Amino acid sequence: MVVAAEGNTGTAKWIRGRSAHLRGALLGLVLERPSHGGELANRMAMRLGETWRVDSNDVYRLLQNLMDEGLVEVREEPRRDKRPGTRIVYHPTEMTSAALTRWIETLLPRETFRLGLHAKLAVAREQDVPGLRSALAQHRRECLELAQMMCPGDGEPGSWGALFMDCTRDGIHQMLQTELDWVNRTLRRIEEYAATAA
């Protein structure tokens, strides 16, 4: 997955793979509460869980990137523990909220497995429900389209030649099915939440 960083920095910066998801999640965390870098890294690790293996170096690098784009700004603030010196606290700018909304409702090039959606859910605000629904529905559609494209093999069923292809197809179907079930359940959860909250 490749994301062209938005903003007016002139040169396009390209962020690939997992970093694009972490970058989006950072926007959400900074909006929730301005924090210093270490705290943001901790909150990110707590929120996304062990599987993401969030590295604080990545977080600092992405914060720098967001700063260049004008999506976060830094302020020096006195330390809370009354020790001398100041610390750098990251704050949202007036562009941050819109950037978060855009990230949540946008699915970039096709992935069979949408790890990015997990990151989106982790930092979404209630106002992001329409964007989340749209992103989830788009992913569901893509899963169905991918399943439609999977053609049964030409080989004689049960032959050695067909075995490998059968196993691979089976794996992909299983993965798509898991994704579909997860998307459907997630949409239902959001819907049930909205129904009880109303």
Add this chain to the structure above:
Amino acid sequence: MASVGSSRGKAQAPLLSFASVGKRRREGERESTVLEDVSFELRPGSALGIYGQRRSGKSTLLRLAVGLELAQEGSVLFEGRALAGMSSGERARLLRGPIAFLSGDGWLPSPGETVMDHVAMSAGSAGLSLREARRRALAALDRAGVAGVSAEEMTVSLAPDTRARVMLARALVREPLMLAVDEPAPLPALLERERYCALLREVARERSIALLMASEELSALQGIASLASLSAGELCSTQVQGTVVEFPRRRAAAIEAP
């Protein structure tokens, strides 16, 4: 609306169409929604696969499609006629003629009945001579891949794979326009299951039978040109334009509220 079928030449009238179909069921004190605002079209000779987990509404959708149950909301049309407007006798005739329905619990063998009796009886009810019925039954059994030897076997003692194929033969012998299959693959062996699913697709294709197949396994629906997913009574299909799939109307009000 999802529309499934070939787009060659001028638009063909749909064989089966669902328009905003809703179905509710009473469960004790509570009434639960089984299907909500389901719309799709199935054109003659085309195929639609519906993936959904248990209790997602698949079986209900199929039973509505074949006229075993009627919808409370919206309309189900077969060859342009509303199933709700037909008498139960007319709907029963559809199920003995243009509509064939295969479901796991549709197997009711009688003691002492051979496979041949079982299949030929189905053809016989269409008013054919016994001889012609037997000839057609043999041809259908042959196409369904049931070897000649098994034709004289007793229906009560068939292996699952043979039983599934005999059910298919019984459906084919009536030369249906639509084949509705609820869970095509309750077979334990993977290879048997794949071969059976492939057979369903091939037979439907070569005889231009429209295929409506639901399964809780996505892999059982492979090779079907168009897929949809059903979850909590809501149908989502790849044919729907745009990326935003709206929640059904009644639920939408709750979502929009701040």
